[in-house]
Amino acid sequence: MVRLKYLVISFLVLSLLASTYMLMVYPKKSLSNNPSSIYFQIPEGATVKFIVKQLQANGIIHSYEIPLFYGYIRSKGLQRKIQAGEYVFPLNITPAQLLQKWVKGDVIIHSFTITEGMTFAQMLRAMQFHPAIKKTLWGQSEEQIMKSLGENIFIAEGLFFPDTYHFKANTTDKTLLLRARKIMSIKLMDAWQNRDLNIAIKTPYEALILASIVEKETGRDEEREKISGVFQRRLQKNMRLQADPTIVYGLKEAYNGKITKAHLQSSDNPYNTYRHAGLPPSPIALPGLRSIEAVLHPDKSEALYFVAKGDGTHIFSNTLSEHNQAVALYLQRMSNHESLQR
């Protein structure tokens, strides 16, 4: 009977030591001395058993640590609180720190930038190539995509706000499009509320169309209001907009880098603002907020013309004869430039 007593005591002492180790010592010991950051993914719906086995399969813990790590998580009662996603952590993290990271859902954030002046098609392509975005709209037409977004306007161009969007891996293209669409609505409406009176633009959608043209005409913030002013005075005087970027947009794949005389004369291109009066049928790109603001607050000059100086800026003219001189100067510069290059 004495020996049984000792056996029971030894057993109790050993159990106590083992659980003390599992609950107190192991959780605070670094998994290794290696400070490198490892990538580890927890799939949606994974069990704790699966997660801990994956840790071992990825060489993050040893096989003998499986019961220790598993037991620790269960003892904490956190098995249902672990969040799926992509984690990156140093290999010398402790089990306690790692578990905390999983429960906090401290997953990697990815980013996707829609640049001002991109077209909807270009944005969609960039999205399809982003490895962290889940593709659900791949191969769908513009109309189908707009329907899946719950829109009843089927031209997507111009409706998504250029910005950097942050998201967790496996966010769908649809979710991101919905966010960009919503932000554009809000930003456009905010800007519209504070618009100047007496502008040539009658609706927020018209503002978006003209803003997209301004966006494509200049990359210089200091010129946006001037260019917006030129186009709005033209609209008010019933002059054609004569904006080259609209022709390019209407040509789509047929555009090969040069606008020809035939392009300028074609009425088939609904975006040819040399032949058709007023604004084109839709935006021609995703306009940024600065172009939208420029359209809602055009400059107060009398300029009706502008021509590129070749350095990214433009010369503005009030009359055609002034403008023709400016164009002549530009052509001269171009030929000088070309002769220098030869």
Added chain:
Amino acid sequence: MVRLKYLVISFLVLSLLASTYMLMVYPKKSLSNNPSSIYFQIPEGATVKFIVKQLQANGIIHSYEIPLFYGYIRSKGLQRKIQAGEYVFPLNITPAQLLQKWVKGDVIIHSFTITEGMTFAQMLRAMQFHPAIKKTLWGQSEEQIMKSLGENIFIAEGLFFPDTYHFKANTTDKTLLLRARKIMSIKLMDAWQNRDLNIAIKTPYEALILASIVEKETGRDEEREKISGVFQRRLQKNMRLQADPTIVYGLKEAYNGKITKAHLQSSDNPYNTYRHAGLPPSPIALPGLRSIEAVLHPDKSEALYFVAKGDGTHIFSNTLSEHNQAVALYLQRMSNHESLQR
């Protein structure tokens, strides 16, 4: 003259303040209060200017921080020391810490696990689906792949060591295969040096073949030496191996989950160890080290037969009549099991 003097002094004081801020204050200020981890990639050959602009484009720093961050990196003279790769860092990191991370090349490590018992084809497929592995062998035949690895043996099966491989993103499939091949050679040779005498296996390649069969016959470490022993005594007695997994391997896509009588009788299948004497022409899977060791240290019993008990373990028999009884028992169990399931 007095005013010019003050102007010069003011200018000097302001410059001093600006550079003090850039070099002393800014580098130690957190980029933001957000502790989330963001994913940021530095492409091969990127300039510092590009990197800092990307930080801004990804919403990690503000536009006004571009010259500060850029100036800080240049002042440290570290512009050529920044390493390309995938980084993950908390958004509340300081510029100094971030730069240190880039210079140390503290990039994310990915892992790829080759599981024991996988076939070469299965491993290749898993590799092709791993997002961090750069695919250079996609669509190549087994022979072409072996040639690109510089091998003169054109059967790839069994030659790659099952293990977890760690690597940086964009490591090629070829690099990983070369590592797995090299490790298999080393491990096999090490094990071969210490093999038991009087085993039925004559060459390291034969050991690999038999190890792959052992690997497919059992997942239990305690059975590997016994199964290895059965097959080696059969080889020594010129008995056929009669190993089902070899037939399955030889059938390839034709295998639909059942081995039929026709399969057992077919001599067309070179892997049919019921019809062909000796070892099959190549390994049938990627064998783990424990199976290789079991082949080089078989058990010393007299068993010549084994049959699955249905729970992952086997019954071993020395004689055919013993074996037949074991099989009868197994069949009975199976039918009980099936009737219970109905």
